[in-house]
Amino acid sequence: MQAVEIMAFGAPEGLRLGTRPRPQPGAGELLIRVSASGVNRPDVLQRKGHYAPPPGVSDLPGLEVAGVIEGGDAAALAQAGLRVGDRVCALVAGGGYAPWCVAPVAQCLPVPAGLSDIEAASLPETFFTVWSNVFDRGRLQAGEVLLVQGGSSGIGVTAIQLARARGATVIATAGSDDKCAACLELGAHHAINYREQDFSAEVLRLTDGRGADVVLDMVAGDYVAREIACLAEDGRIVIIAVQGGTRAAIDASAVLRKRLTVTGSTLRPRPVAFKAAIAQALHREVWPLLEDGRIRPVIHKTFAAAEAAQAHALMESGRHVGKIVLTWEG
Template identity: 60%
Template structure:
């Protein structure tokens, strides 16, 4: 590591607060331990959990770097012991538990994936968090399969865009909700079969109409709160409700009569606290089943904007404004 500097620029807020706390600071360059690699970060994705962490509302797992950022892309510049797959010079994108908003970041080797053919570092940096999340929840927990239908809330968010692209690539019918006619149009342009403006339409009533009263097989929910009873009403017999976030709160009052009558499964998960072995297994499935679809142009990156690392505050403001379509990315170039 002789050609690697000892310090780097990073976004490591000293206290919780508004976007203004996201200012560049100098931090030591981390060193990879066994099973880890050190990546010279070219770009880092911005995600809603980053906003919650900045506000002090997202407790970090023990041992997680206080530097923000959950996904990166760049070039490996050092490898720790017991990391046989990766070599210095490999171009990767990676899911990390923290540390992404920086010029260098350590990543578990098992959570790294090669940058898909034809994608820039900026585009690749926006893949890991949403692809790991959607694959593990919609396809593993939700058991999605070709011919089924899924309702996805937040259709133009990073998760929503990924869910549209993945679900369509694997033969599902996709219904999304979004907060404006413009966002609904964007979701349809990305491949959604139907888009519902939740501000002007009752999404449960619209789902019933679109499915001739049958309902959807899966709901991928990031809203929670009062959406959950309406999600349950929107599910078909033997449907699956998969929760991945709760922007309207973690509590809901549910009449379990419908759950029992329709034989529903209610499940959910959080990705960040899961062990490296689990995330590595997801990475292996993604590389085998999903990554080839980029080369076949059946999948593509949808990047809303790329901002310099020093403008992390502006990136968070855009995230909070909710005007983005796809991923917001920070660049170290």
């Protein structure tokens, strides 16, 4: 099969179509004939040589796919209520930039009714990540305030919609007035242009000095201290990326006084059982919201798989709102 390979670490042009053997499913796995593959920030990091796949995982980039089940572990399929020919989307630890992909059955979900494969391919990485971090680690509850850093990203548009649908007040940051408007259209109650306003001061103003209960942070670096300053008592910061740097100087006394929690996670290396629990929660709690239109995938642009380099260049430009998806013919 043809697949998008990282021919050289570095610039987007290092992504090229190469030839690989078609993968074969093992115990507890299925084989998907892929129609569409989501593009995510970790793919960019892997292309640059900064995020190697876990041991034993395909070195091809790509963490989410959608398509049709072509085969696999019959017992595992039956236990999951899936059959050959069903349309599914899946979270994978690698190998998603290919027209065939192996995935653990437990990390696969049926394509929500009414959604295309392109829309479905945009779901797993962001929805698994947001559910695990905002609702599991961050313990966001109805009536609380969520601050989403980078509200126009794939993660951001998912967090805005899910938190709003589950009864939270959402404040999003973005880097332009147009992106702030997009966040408001998706359901954010407030949007802050971080290039023109101090988000920490604005959060305190918007909450009458109380602060946010949960912060979903994709920046880290010097943002952490500013987030601590605008957290409510018993607030939680969940760090999922370090685009602003890995070092942070914080006011530890504020952490003590306000009983704050600063936590974080990565999803890719976690075991199948951990991801299976998230998949079950999503199927139960979120898939109905997708099927009745209360939340929706946000696709900024699609590219043919051969144009993966252009897709990565767009991702790195930051000009997108929502997800970027690769498509496969046939």
